[in-house]
Amino acid sequence: MVVLRVEVDTLSKRGAAVRLEDCECIGLTISEKVTGDTLYLEFEEIFNRAGKPLAIIKDRDATLNKGVRLWSNQQEVPVPTIDDIGHTIATALKAQFEKLDIYKRFTALISHGAKCMRQTELAFLMPPKLRSKGRFQSIGKLGEWAEKMLHVFAVEGQAEEGSQLAKLRKAFPHFSQSKDFIMRFASTTKIISQVMEILKNNGLDKTTYKRCFELSRKLPRNSKVKKCLQTWLKNHFALQKKLTPHPLLVSSDIIESLFGNFKHIIERSPQADMNRTVLLIPALCGKLTGSAVTQALRQTSQADIKAWEKKHISYTVRKKRHAFFNKNASQNTGNT
Numbered sequence: 582m583v584v585l586r587v588e589v590d591t592l593s594k595r596g597a598a599v600r601l602e603d604c605e606c607i608g609l610t611i612s613e614k615v616t617g618d619t620l621y622l623e624f625e626e627i628f629n630r631a632g633k634p635l636a637i638i639k640d641r642d643a644t645l646n647k648g649v650r651l652w653s654n655q656q657e658v659p660v661p662t663i664d665d666i667g668h669t670i671a672t673a674l675k676a677q678f679e680k681l682d683i684y685k686r687f688t689a690l691i692s693h694g695a696k697c698m699r700q701t702e703l704a705f706l707m708p709p710k711l712r713s714k715g716r717f718q719s720i721g722k723l724g725e726w727a728e729k730m731l732h733v734f735a736v737e738g739q740a741e742e743g744s745q746l747a748k749l750r751k752a753f754p755h756f757s758q759s760k761d762f763i764m765r766f767a768s769t770t771k772i773i774s775q776v777m778e779i780l781k782n783n784g785l786d787k788t789t790y791k792r793c794f795e796l797s798r799k800l801p802r803n804s805k806v807k808k809c810l811q812t813w814l815k816n817h818f819a820l821q822k823k824l825t826p827h828p829l830l831v832s833s834d835i836i837e838s839l840f841g842n843f844k845h846i847i848e849r850s851p852q853a854d855m856n857r858t859v860l861l862i863p864a865l866c867g868k869l870t871g872s873a874v875t876q877a878l879r880q881t882s883q884a885d886i887k888a889w890e891k892k893h894i895s896y897t898v899r900k901k902r903h904a905f906f907n908k909n910a911s912q913n914t915g916n917t
Contacts, residue, residue: 582620583836583862584608584627589635592784592828599835601842606863607631611894620648621655628652636661636824638833640668661820664813665833666780670773671717673809677769679717683762690753691723697752703745706730721777724770727763730756769806772796776810784828790818839865857890 585604595603608627612619628634637653637660639645653659678684691708698707708730709722733749734757740747750756776793783789794814800807821829842865847858 582608582610582612582615582623583839584624584631585835585839585866586631586634587830587835589825589830590827592830596783598782598832599830601835601839601866602868604835604839604866606866609859609862611859615644617644617647617651620645621651624648624652625655634660636663636820636829638663638665638830640665640833641672661824663817663820663829663831666777666813666831667718667834669813670777670806670810671715671720673806674717674720674770674773676809677805678766683759684766687727687759687762687766690756690759691727694753694756701748703748703752706749721770721774724763724767725774728767728771731760731763765801769800769804772799773806773810781832781834785814785817785821785831786828787818789828790814790821856894857886859894860886860889 584607586607587599587604591599591603608623608631610623610627633656637649639649639662641664649662653662688711692711695707695710698704708726709719711723712719730749730753733746734753736746740750776796779789779792785793794811797807797810797814800810817829817831839862843859843862846861850858
């Protein structure tokens with residue numbers, strides 16, 4: 582688990598989305614098993630050391646929610662929580678579309694077409710990849726692609742044999758028959774993308790609340806996404822007015838950015854593993870100067886790092902592999 586601290590006025594100062602240089606890593610824990618109870622204990626230790634936060638931004642993970650709730654309930658004054666706007670909207674989009682037969686047929690057609698186009702001259706027109714996990718967090722790109730493809734398929738008459746249009750029609754048969762759904766789907770995701778861009782770059786305050794609420798009015802009356810978004814906006818605008826005069830940070834995207842950078846680094850290893858390399862994570866945050874790096878290298882010995890790893894990381898793939906080969910070698914020695 583990683584806990585980052587971001588100053589409440591960061592968005593006001595930067596005037597754009599939070600960057601890693603704006604963050605300070607105040608908590609880093611590694612566990613084989615994570616429960617709400619274990620997270621509560623980790624939060625207790627982290628915030629006792631680093632200080633109690635003004636608010637906590639989190640996604641909608643049930644285990645994380647429980648850990649935060651248990652810790653907050655132990656405080657004299659419960660610490661308010663901010664539901665990450667990206668995960669909130671993704672959950673609403675999932676509830677709106679996932680069980681619809683037309684959506685299932687549409688995504689099946691998309692998968693079929695992508696398979697046909699892969700490693701062909703039309704690969705540059707492939708639809709965005711449909712992720713199995715977190716699919717609805719990036720679904721807006723699919724809506725945008727589908728809307729553009731409707732214009733491509735709008736050409737009347739039979740396409741010339743062997744032409745790009747003919748190949749596209751073969752890859753996506755009867756694509757235009759889903760036009761009504763695609764237009765509704767694309768319209769919803771386009772509005773949501775606009776809302777997300779506003780909130781992630783500017784935070785939530787009176788101005789952005791009004792802009793986003795007006796955008797939400799464009800969604801269909803019976804839209805689950807509309808209801809969820811408007812409820813979220815009302816609740817979190819009330820929280821912003823209570824907490825700070827500055828725009829309220831409502832996105833935890835910076836955590837994903839941090840892990841993306843970390844994964845990019847460890848991919849260079851022949852065998853990616855969760856070991857002492859996790860200590861890179863705090864170093865990827867904040868503004869590091871040459872003198873600060875030099876001081877850290879001078880003050881931190883190899884023995885310190887080994888001791889930290891032994892205490893905090895009981896299991897790694899490397900350790901397990903070494904133990905296996907050592908055991909196997911000793912057994913073979915005993916048999917000779």
